[in-house]
Amino acid sequence: MTNARNLTAPVVPAVPAAPAALLPAPNPATLPGWLQRANFWTEDMISRAGLPMYDVPIVSVGGGMGSFVTTNYLRVVGGVPAEDIRVLSNASHPWQTYEYLATMSQIPRWDRIRSDSASRPDNLWGFPSYALQETLKNKTLLPLMRVLLEPVFAHFYTPVLGTVLDSIKAEAERMRYWDMLVQGEVWTVRRRTGGGYFVVLAPRLGAPAGATGPLTQPVVFRCRDVHIAVGYSGLRFLPDLQEFRLKTNDYHHMVNAYENHEHIYSALMSKRPITVLVRGGGIVSSRVLERLISDRKKHGLRTNIVQLLRTYYDDFHGPHQWARRKGKDGFAYQGFNYPKSAWGGQLRFRMDRLEGDDRVEVYDEIGGTTTAWRTHWQRQLRTAHREGWYHTEQGIVEKFGLDGDQVVATVKGRDGVRQLRADYVIDCTGLDGDVAEHRVLRDLLEHCGARRNPLGRLDVERSFELRGAANGEGRIYVTGAASFGGYFPGVDTFLGLQISAQEVVDDMARRGLFEKMGPVRSLAQWFKWAGNRKI
Amino acid sequence: MVPTILGRIQTRLFLLAIVGGILTALITPVLPVDGPMGDRFQATFIVLAAIAVIGIAWELIYHFVMQWRWEKDWPTLFGLLTLVPEGIAVWLLAHNDLLPGLPGAVPTDAFLIHFLVVWVIVWAVANGPMRVPFIRWRFRGGRLV
Numbered sequence: 001m002t003n004a005r006n007l008t009a010p011v012v013p014a015v016p017a018a019p020a021a022l023l024p025a026p027n028p029a030t031l032p033g034w035l036q037r038a039n040f041w042t043e044d045m046i047s048r049a050g051l052p053m054y055d056v057p058i059v060s061v062g063g064g065m066g067s068f069v070t071t072n073y074l075r076v077v078g079g080v081p082a083e084d085i086r087v088l089s090n091a092s093h094p095w096q097t098y099e100y101l102a103t104m105s106q107i108p109r110w111d112r113i114r115s116d117s118a119s120r121p122d123n124l125w126g127f128p129s130y131a132l133q134e135t136l137k138n139k140t141l142l143p144l145m146r147v148l149l150e151p152v153f154a155h156f157y158t159p160v161l162g163t164v165l166d167s168i169k170a171e172a173e174r175m176r177y178w179d180m181l182v183q184g185e186v187w188t189v190r191r192r193t194g195g196g197y198f199v200v201l202a203p204r205l206g207a208p209a210g211a212t213g214p215l216t217q218p219v220v221f222r223c224r225d226v227h228i229a230v231g232y233s234g235l236r237f238l239p240d241l242q243e244f245r246l247k248t249n250d251y252h253h254m255v256n257a258y259e260n261h262e263h264i265y266s267a268l269m270s271k272r273p274i275t276v277l278v279r280g281g282g283i284v285s286s287r288v289l290e291r292l293i294s295d296r297k298k299h300g301l302r303t304n305i306v307q308l309l310r311t312y313y314d315d316f317h318g319p320h321q322w323a324r325r326k327g328k329d330g331f332a333y334q335g336f337n338y339p340k341s342a343w344g345g346q347l348r349f350r351m352d353r354l355e356g357d358d359r360v361e362v363y364d365e366i367g368g369t370t371t372a373w374r375t376h377w378q379r380q381l382r383t384a385h386r387e388g389w390y391h392t393e394q395g396i397v398e399k400f401g402l403d404g405d406q407v408v409a410t411v412k413g414r415d416g417v418r419q420l421r422a423d424y425v426i427d428c429t430g431l432d433g434d435v436a437e438h439r440v441l442r443d444l445l446e447h448c449g450a451r452r453n454p455l456g457r458l459d460v461e462r463s464f465e466l467r468g469a470a471n472g473e474g475r476i477y478v479t480g481a482a483s484f485g486g487y488f489p490g491v492d493t494f495l496g497l498q499i500s501a502q503e504v505v506d507d508m509a510r511r512g513l514f515e516k517m518g519p520v521r522s523l524a525q526w527f528k529w530a531g532n533r534k535i
Numbered sequence: 536m537v538p539t540i541l542g543r544i545q546t547r548l549f550l551l552a553i554v555g556g557i558l559t560a561l562i563t564p565v566l567p568v569d570g571p572m573g574d575r576f577q578a579t580f581i582v583l584a585a586i587a588v589i590g591i592a593w594e595l596i597y598h599f600v601m602q603w604r605w606e607k608d609w610p611t612l613f614g615l616l617t618l619v620p621e622g623i624a625v626w627l628l629a630h631n632d633l634l635p636g637l638p639g640a641v642p643t644d645a646f647l648i649h650f651l652v653v654w655v656i657v658w659a660v661a662n663g664p665m666r667v668p669f670i671r672w673r674f675r676g677g678r679l680v
Contacts, residue, residue, distance in 0.1 A: 077670070118666070118673070126673065127666045148611050322602045334605070341607035344674035345537025499674050506671075519668035526667045 031187065031200065031218065039447045042193045046220050051200070053220040056086045058227065059199050061186050061440060063089015064097050066229020066480035066497050068172065069121050073501035075175045075535055076124060076525050077517045078508060082176040086221060088186050088201045094172060095165050097231060101431075102161055104258045106287040109162035114283050114336055114372055116343075117147050117157045119494040121164070122171035124502075125526055130159035155373055156335045174534055185215055188443045189226055195472020196224045224473060227504065228444075228466075229480040229497070233437035235259065236430050244400040244407075253407045254400060254425040257284045264424045265295060268303050275304040277409060277420060279397070280428035281311075281331050282369040286377055288426050289390075293380045296389075305390040306420060308411065311368065312394040323365060326373070329381065330392040334370035342366070342490035343499060352462065352487045360454045363485065369430075393420060400425070433457060435482050444469065448476065455485025462487045463507035464500050475511075477504045536661070537608045538601075542677025543594040549679055550657045550665070551587040558653050559583050568645040574638040578629075579649055581636045585625050586653070593621055611662055618654045625650065 035041070035049050046053050058074065060067040067087050074080040091097060107113060118126035128136075131143040146157040172178070184203035192198055199221045205213030235256045237245075244254055255261040257280075268274050276292060278285050289305065296303045313327030326333040341347040351362055384390030395413030402408070409420045435441040435457050444450040444458065449468035453459040459467045460483045466476040479500035481492040488503075490496035509516040517525070528535060538546070563579045564572065597617065601609055628634050629641040666673050 125666045125670060127663045129663065132663070148615070150610065151606070151608075152610055152612065318605070323605070325605045339606045339608075341537040343537060345676050346539055346607040348537075348674075349539055349676060502671065502674060517670065522670050523668050 036188075039191065039449075040193045041190045041198050043222075046198065046222075051218055051220045053198075053222055054086075055222050057084045057224045058086070059197075059221050059223045059225070060085065060087045060180075060227040060229065061089075061189065061199065062227075062229040062231065062480070063087050063091045063181065063183075064094055064229065064231050064480075065121060065168075065494070066231065066500075067227070068094035068168065068177065069124075069494075069497040070227050070229060070477075070479060070501040070504060071177065071180060072121075072171065072175055073124060073498070073505045074508075076529075077502070077522075078505045078514045080514065082179045085180045086182055086223075087177070087180045088182050088184065088199065088221070090183065090185055090204075092181075092183060093169070094177065095168050099161075099165060101258050104260060105284045105428075106291045107161055109160075109165065111161055112158040113161050113164065115158055115164070115494055116336060116340075117143075117159065119498075120167065121494050121497065122167040123529060124498055125522070125529075127526075130163060131157045134159070134163070151335055155375065158372075170532065171529075174529070174532060176534065186440055187218060189228070189440060189448060189476065191448060191469070191471040192222065192474070196222065196474035197226050197471065197476065198222055199226060225508070226474075226476045228440065228476065228478045228482065230438055230440055230482065232431035232481050232492075233434055233441070234432045236432040238397075238427070238429060240397050240400050241427055244402075248402045250402055253402065253405075253423070254427065257288055257426050257428040258431065261426060264426065265291065267424070268292070268295060268301050269299060271299075271301055273302040273304060274424070275306060275422045277407070277422035277425045278305060278307045278428060279425060280369060280430070281307070281309045281313075281371060282428060282430065283337075283371045284430070285428035286371045286374075288428055290377060290380065293384055293390075303389065305384065306422060307390070307392045308397070308409070308420065309392055309394050310396055312392070319365065325370070329385075330394070332368055332370045333373045335372060337370070337493055338490045338496075339366055342488075343493075343495045348488060348490075348499075351489050354487075356454050359485075359487075363455060363489065366489065431481075433481055433484060438482075441482055444476070444478075450476075453483075453485040457485045458482045460486045463503050465507060473511075475507075477507075479504065536611070536614065536673075537606075537676060538598075539676030539678065540594065540598045542675065543598060544591055545679050546661060546665075546672075546677040547590050547594060548587055550661055551583060551590070551653070554657050554660050555583050555586070555653045556580075558656055559649065562649060562652055566645040566648060568642055570638070577636065577638050578641055581634050582625060582629050582641065582646065582649065583653065585628060585634050586621065586650070589624060589628075590621065593617070614661065615655070615658050618651070618658075622647075622650050622654070 032049050035045060060071055071085055071087060074085060117129040117131040120126050120130060131147045134143040135141060143157055146154050150156045182201065182203060184201045187200040187202060190198050200218050202215040202218045204215055235258045237256060241254060245251060278288055292303055292305055295301060309330045312330045313332045315327055316324045317327050318324035339347055351359060354362060395411035398410040398412050400407055400409050406421050406423055407425050411418055411420055450466050451459045451468050458478050460478050461467060464477045464479050464483060466478045469476040479491065479497060483491045488499060491500055506516060559579045563576050568575055601607060626646055629646055630643060632640040669679065672679060
C-alpha cells in the first residue's frame, strides 16, 4: 500500500503543509542500505522504507537556469500544465547560483555579461533581442548599431546582467515557476520496476519560494520522465590549491575567483605595495583584472599584478587557415564561450556527425580558455603594461607554499622552473565539471545505467536522453554542464540550454506526449509572451 | 547569424518567395515605370526570381568567404552590405534586358526602389521576426526543412 495516486492524476506535494510525513526528521541523512543498493525500486520498497510518495509526470532536478529554460519550453512549446511538472531544487529562484557566480566574479547587476543579444533565457524566440529592447527602453539607437557593426567594427553587444535577471523573473512568474518548485535536497533518481522513475527529495521547511529551514524526512516523487540540470559539481579547486589549503589551513591568501574574495580588494586599499597573482586567462580573469586595475586607478593604490597563463597565445593560432583564433599578449580571444557557430551553425552540424576520438579532436580544436576582446580592457592592460605594474608569466604551477605572509608559487615554464611571490593569489581556472563529484550524477552512473561520454561527462543522445537509462515509457534527459562532450557543443550557455531544451521537447513530441509546435502556435505563444499573459 | 550552406539557400529562397513576393506585389503598381500592368508585374517578378536564383551562386561565395572566420558566423552588416555586389549584378542583367522573360529593359530608378525595399526588409526579417514562427530555424543554420 502506498499513498501515491495514479500517474495520470498528479498530486501537488504541499510542502511544508503536509503534516506528519514532512515533519523534521532527527537524522534525514540516509536511506535504508537495502534501498540504496537496489538499481530498481518498486512501490512496495518505498512503502517498506516508510517514504511518502507523490505522483507527477515530469520532474526537473536542479532548479537553476537549466531547469528554468527546460520547464519554460515544456510549458510554452509542449503546453504541459504547471501541475504536471515539479522542479526539485535547493535554490529558491532559478538565477540564484548564476547571480552568485556572476557577482563573485566581479559582474555587478549593472554590468554586461558575456552573452549574445538574441540569447534570451526568458524568451525562447530570441525576439525582440536584448539590443532591440534596450534601444526601445532607453530611446537610443546605440545598442542596435552595435549589433549591426559587431563583431568586425565593434565588439559584440552584450546585455546588462540586471536586465537578464529581471526578464527571467518576469517569465518565471508568467509560467508559474514557483507553483512547480519544491525546495529541498535531491538525493537520488532510481528506475521504477515497470517503467518511469522515483526521485528522492529531502524537502526543506518554509514557504516553497524561499524555504530556508532544515531538511525534513525524505519524500519520493514517482514520475514518467526526469530532467536533470544540476550544473557544475562545484568550484574547481586544482590539486595544488587543495594541497596548499590542506597543508597550511590558509583560506585567506589564495582563493578561487568564484569564492567571496572581497578581503583581497579591501587589503589593497591600505595603499601598501601588494602583489596579486591572477591565475588563468579566461573571462573571469579579465573581470578580476578589471576590478584590480580600476580600483588601483580610482583610489591611487600600489597594486602589482602578475598574471600566470598556462598557455601563452601571442598571435592567431589553430591547425589551418580555416581554423585560426585570434590571440594577443598571452590571451586567446573569442566573442563568447564557444565559436558562434556552435549554436546552430557549421560547428554544431560538424560535431553532430562525430563519435569518440573524432569528437574529442574537435572539442580540443575549439577548446582552451578564451576571453572577450573589449576596448576598455585593452586600454587598461596597455596602461598597466606601460607603467610596469602588470606583467604576464607562462607556466604550470608545480606547488604553492606559504613564506611568512606571502604565497610562493613554484612554476614550470618554457624557461625552466622558477618561483613567483605574491601577497594574494586569485585562481580563475573555473568550475568543476566532474560528474562523479555530484551525488545525483554519480548515482546515475552507479545505479541507472548511465555511461560517460568521450570527455568523461554523461553520455547523452542528440535528444539529450541519457543513454542506458531509458525505462519502459520513461526517459531521463540531461542538459547543461553534465552533458558537455556530446553531439552538441555549448551546452553550458544560455543559448545552449535553449537548444538542448528544444531537442528535449521535440523528442517528447516524437514520443507522442504532446504535439510538436508549428509556426501558428509559435506565433500565438509569442503574442502571449509579448502581452505578459500568464500560462 | 550562423548559417550553413543549405540554411543560407533555403532562407534566401523562402524569404524572397514569401516576403519578397508580397513586397513586390505591393510596390509594383507604384514604381516609376511605364507600360501595361501585366508587363510591370512580369518585370518585377523576373527581377525577384533573378535575385533568388543568381543568389544561390552568391551564397556559395559567401559560404566560402565565411570559412576564414573563426566563429563561422555571418555578421549582420555583411548580410546588409552584400546588397551592393548583388544589386549591381542583377541591375546589369535587368538594365541590359539580359534576363530571360523580361518584357524590356528595366529603368534604374524603378529597379533601385524595388531592389532596396525587398533587400532591406528581407534582411530585417531574417535578423529577428523570422525567429518567431520558426523556433528551430536559427538553431539549424537557417534550414527550414
